[in-house]
Amino acid sequence: LNSQGGVIDDLIVYFMDETWYRMVVNASTAQKDLGWIMEQVGVFGVEVLPRSDLAMIAVQGPKAIELTLPLLNEELREAAADLKPFSAVWDPSWFIARTGYTGEDGLEILLPEADCVALWNDLADAGVRPCGLGSRDTLRLEAGMNLYGQDMDETTTPLVSGLGWTVALNPEERSFIGRGALEKQKREGIPQQLVGLVLEGRGVLRSHQKLYVSDKQIGEITSGSFSPTLERSIALARIETGSPHGFDVEMRGKRLPVKVVK
Known part of the structure; x- marks a missing residue:
């Protein structure tokens, strides 16, 4: 929020450990968000590390977990099998959260950009159908989820x-x-x-x-x-x-x- 209570962005913050949090912001507001964060962190002694080397693939729907798990390495597959909503597991390279923006069950996967195309193709081969922002926007609206810049912004609390x-x-x-x-x-x-x-x-x-x-x-x-x-x-x-x-x-x-x- 800004000082007037307006919404700068809606985002997800993942608790990794007592000294490490991972924040996923909206792509369209990333630079604005980062600028605001950098203005605030000075007094807290916090280090902010933007991760432009990562990509995200969101696999959503009733079969999302079933179709994704076989594509993960053994350690991540076992950890993600019992993943609760709004929780995450990770290894040094991949980060898998049971979150999303569709109102459906599913996973959001953060991974090195170099691995992204291979995972996309593996998901397609497993029967996962690609979809764009139009379908995502319809799903989030059916679920009653706000869209930043339309349903709230810096002028609305x-x-x-x-x-x-x-x-x-x-x-x-x-x-x-x-x-x-x-x-x-x-x-x-x-x-x-x-x-x-x-x-x-x-x-x-x-x-x-x-x-x-x-x-x-x-x-x-x-x-x-x-x-x-x-x-x-x-x-x-x-x-x-x-x-x-x-x-x-x-x-x-x-x-x-x-x-x-x-």
């Missing part, structure tokens, strides 16, 4: 982005950048909230479409797409806190009803 659960305000003496801004927002009332939407009729919900109650605009879609799983159009939207759940989306000059879902 976690509290207005459906991410309050990621912020630990207790114990009270816990200090972090942006804490004061979040406490102030909680005291004064959180002005907006992030909700899930389903379009009642035909059409596709897209980011920046406006939401209305009668003639009053009460929010805007932040992410939207067609959901192959639900066979409906779905979205995330930021609306005024306390807005009634019966409202419309403006789409191509028309108002269509949308339903708020959990």
Whole structure:
């Protein structure tokens, strides 16, 4: 977070040991993140080592672990077989975490760039189908996962982005950048909230479409797409806190009803 409580990035930090943490940032914000981190670490005596020599392959889906395990060396295969969600195992070269950004089970594998193509080809030979950012974006939206730069950014706090659960305000003496801004927002009332939407009729919900109650605009879609799983159009939207759940989306000059879902 920045000092105003805005989200600089959403990322994963892995605990390796008491003196070593591994941080995986978004590629599009990597340089910004690194610059901010370097501004903060001076007083802590921390060494930051960017690993541009590594690549990542995310294997996601109900058969991800079953198809990936045979491709690992014996030591990693045994360790990864019982890997719990949000946990990781590693050797000097490879790092395997049971994490992902699809809402499905799966693994994220960090490995030397020189090994990446061989693993990709081995996965393909094992029956793992490649997919791009379009399918990943649809899956994360179906799972209700935020996308940085759309559903939150440096101008929005976690509290207005459906991410309050990621912020630990207790114990009270816990200090972090942006804490004061979040406490102030909680005291004064959180002005907006992030909700899930389903379009009642035909059409596709897209980011920046406006939401209305009668003639009053009460929010805007932040992410939207067609959901192959639900066979409906779905979205995330930021609306005024306390807005009634019966409202419309403006789409191509028309108002269509949308339903708020959990």
